[in-house]
Amino acid sequence: MIKWTIRIFFILAAITVFTLFYISFYGLETDYFNPTIQNKIKTINSNFDLEFQKTNILLDLKKLELKVKVTKPKINFNNTSIDLNKLNLNISIKSFLKNEFALQRGEVGLAKTDIKQLIELANQVKASPFLFLAKEIFNKGQIEGKLKVNFDSAGKIKDDYKIIGSIFNFDAKILKKFNINKVNAKFELFKNNYSFYIVKGNINDIDLANSEFEINKENKNLNVKANLVSRANLKNIQSTLDLFQINLLKDKVDKSEISFDLKSSLSFQLEKYIKIKNLKVDGNGKIHLLNIQHKIDTSKLKEIFTNYNDSFQIADSEIKFSLDSNKQNIEIKGLINLTNEYEKFKSKIIFDKKKNNTDFDVKININSSIIRLPNLNYKKEVNDQTSLKFKGNRKKNEGYNFEVVEFKESNNLILIKDIEFNEKTQVNNLKELIVRTTHDDLVNNDFKLTKNNKIKIQGEIYDARPLLISLEKEDKKRTLSRRFNGELLANFKEVITDKQINLFKFSMISNIKRGKHEKFTAKGEFSENKFLDISMFPSGDGKTKVFQLYSDRAEPFISSYKFIKGFKGGILTYESIYDDQGSNSNLKISNFKVSKVPALTQLLTLASLQGIADTLTGEGIRFSELEMDFNSKKAEKNVINIEEFYAIGPAISLLMQGYIVKKELVSLKGTLVPARTVNKVIGWIPVVGKILIGSKVGEGVFGVSFKMKGPPKDIKTTVNPIKTLTPRFITRTIEKMKDIKKKDEN
Structure with missing residues (x-):
């Protein structure tokens, strides 16, 4: 009996062990849980209908659970269906025996499904703003994946669910501007946390294969982080920058394109699923080509860089960048x-x-x-090895500050430190300037400027030829702003002027106030006993200023005028009294010779004074003295009124008046008389004539009255013979001849 009992026990134990083993590894097919499973699906949504072939039960002794595997499950809803490739349920044996809710965990495998269809299903399970947004922005694509969920004792899904899967051929449009195309990606979704890995695909024509995204949901906001691997050939850069509200090129370019390979990290917050905030991008990579054709006015730049082509291209360059809502930092190195x-x-x-x-x-x-660089008389040609560097900053509506500007080419150097410009490119301040340049292989500028308490300029040589040329041009543009003040002390050992008549030992003292010379004096030597004196000072009333210039050599100041091809000798005196409303000026030049003056040659020819005309075009005509009184008024823009122009010499005398509209019109009239006619007329005047020219009277014709009018390059000249001289002409001639005789006697 005992043996039979033991035998039966072992048989039952073996059967039990075998049964448990079989159930644990192979399971049992049953329909016992079918109603329970289907009813549970119904509790999720009454429109859901779970269809499957059979269920298989496996025993988990370690957890005391039953694992229910559903074969070929399918969810039907709203006249459509979604195929599942897996549906596993874990049931607590203990809870089942106590007649409590026994479902512990569930695992659902989703076969490849249309993504919009899945969103509709998910929205039926639990509606959310995110699912509504997804339905609006997702255009097409397929998805497959796996869902793992845990249930609480009341049968509700816990928050620790996990969804993993893949997306295929996905298209979407986010915020009506981010176009996502042909994306294959892997994803993991947890509550309030979503991560994606892009296998292939692009956003707004930027290839993002191998990029990673992580999205964290915080209340009604989405915090987005990404590690991007991006490649692109973009034909409009600003359209891409617009996505991130960066107006770097807005309204400034006609064409912009770029080709690049970049790695970057990106983060931003999508506030209420709509508005981008707290944008931040950091990255680096390679620019294969960047082409910008801009529409910025470069006329001033082209005065210096004469072959600049209104565009720039960057190629084979490394880039490092950091962008956020307030700041963009870009570093580029290449070509x-x-x-x-x-x-x-x-x-x-x-x-x-x-x-x-x-x-x-x-x-x-x-x-x-x-x-x-015309102000320095410097020229650089193509292929001269040259480098330029500049460092500084620009504040909107305030101008530019340069810590350093350095231009180097062979033996030429221009170095500027701490220069500040306003919005009109006028200099507000300057700490240091070093200039060393050459012209025709000879040093033409070598000086240094420093500004502390005083502005000091010290140098070996300065090329003043551009300055002298500019005297005939009216440049109303200010170089110095109203913020520039200081006392200027300048000393040059040599100053280059025109016609190889250089100035030595040049010095200048000036008081600059509000960007203008309040007063100054300057002196220099052409040679022994040949001097230059210049001064400017306020008049007694303080409202007007007086400019005075005396030069024992007139040539440097006259030779720059294009209408006079030959000018020699001469002593020049000039004075101008001026204010904001205009100026009154007087110019005197004595003992000089002119040749190749086309306007005067034409006048002499028309006056039948061919011999004098021939002399003018040859060795030249000498004048004893020239004096001109002229004025300009602010109300008469660009007009110079010549009150009187008188010149007397051994060959001819000339008296005229009129006006000149700069670059537009010349209108002059006057009298031209050969010297012997002058001598004859003066000789008729008792006492005075005898004193001035002696007792012998010349023979010949009187002279001509003339008019000259027309554009500067097409002046028409008319002449008429005269038989009498005007009292004014005679008076001026007598005055000048008296002055000349006094000078000769001295």
Whole structure:
């Protein structure tokens, strides 16, 4: 009996063990849980209908759970269906025996399904703003994945669910501007946390294969972080910058395109699923090509960089950048093309939107650029090895501050430190300037300027030829702003003027107030006993100023005028009294010779004074003295009124008056008389004539009256013979002849 009992026990134990083993590893097919499973699906949504072939039960002894596997499950809802490739349920044996809610966990495998169809299903399970938003922005695509959920004792899904899966051929449009196309991606979704890995695909034509995104839901906001691997060939850069509200090129370019490979990190908050906030981007990579054709006015720039082509290209360059809502930091190193040739460059630019400030630090080779610096009489041709660097900042509506500007080419150097410009590119302040340049292989500028308590300029040589040329041009543009003040002390050992008549031992003292010379004096020597004196000072009333110039050599000041091709000798005296409303000036030149003056030659020819005309075009005509009184008024823009122009010499005398509208019109009239006619007329005057010219009277014709009128390049001249001289002409002639005789006697 005992043996049978033991035998039966072992048989039952073996059967039990075998049964448990079989159920644990192979399971049992049953329909016992079918109603329970289907009813549970109904509790989620009454429109859901779970369809499947069979269920299989496995025993988990370790957890005391039953695992129910559903074969070929399918969810039907709203006249459509979604295929599941897995549906596993874990049931607590203990809760089941106590007649409590026994479902502990569930695992659902989703077969490849249309993404919009899945969103509709998810929204039926639990509606949310995110699902509503997803339905609006997702255009197409397929999805497959796996869902793992845990249930509480009341049968509700816990928050620790997990969804993993893949997306195929996904298209979407976010915020009506982010276009997502042909994306294949992997994803993991947890409560309030979503991560994506892009296998392939692009956003707004930027290829983002191998990029990662992480989204955290916080109340009604989405916090987005991403590690991006991006490649692109964009034909409109600003349209991409517009996505992030960056107006870097807005309304400034006609064409912009870029090709790049970048790695970057990105973060921003999508406030209420709509508005981008707290944008931040950091990255680096390679720019294969950047082409910008802008519409910025470069006329002033082209006066210096004469072959600049209104565009620039960057190629084979490394880039590092950092962008956020308030600041953009961009560093680029590589090749740049400003003309028609690529050259090395390096730049760092920081745009600070909050401070309205832009910092920049640029180094660039400009070997292929043609450069003209007319104020220094400097020229650089193509292929001269040249570098330019500048560092500083610009504040909106305030101007530019340069910590350093350095231009280097062979033996030429221009170095500027701490120069400040206002919005009109007028100088507010300057700490130091060093200039060393050559012209025709000879040093033409070598000086240094420093500004502390005083402005000091010390130098070996200064090329004043551009300054002398500018005397015939009216430049109303101010170089110095109203903020520029100080006492100026300048000393040059040599100053280059025209016609190889250089000035030595030049010194100048000036008081600059509100960007203008309040008063100054300047002196120099042409040679022994040949001097230059210049001064400017306020008049007694303080409202007007007086400018005076005396030069023992007139040529440097006359030779720059294009209508006079030959001028020699002469002593020049000039005085001008001026204020804001205009000026009154007097010019005197004595003992000089002129030749190749086309207007005067034409006048002499028309007056049948061919012999004098021939002399003028040959060795020249000498004048004993020239005096001109003229004025200009603010109300008469660009008009010079010549009150009287009188010149007397051994060959002819000339008296005229009229006006000149600069670059537009010349209108003059006057009298021209050969010297012997003058002698004859003066000789008729008792006592005076005898004193001035002796007792012998010349023979010949009187002279002509003339009119000259027309544009500067097409002046028409008419002449008429005269038989009498005007009292004014005779009076002026007598005055001048008296002066000349006194000078000769002295």
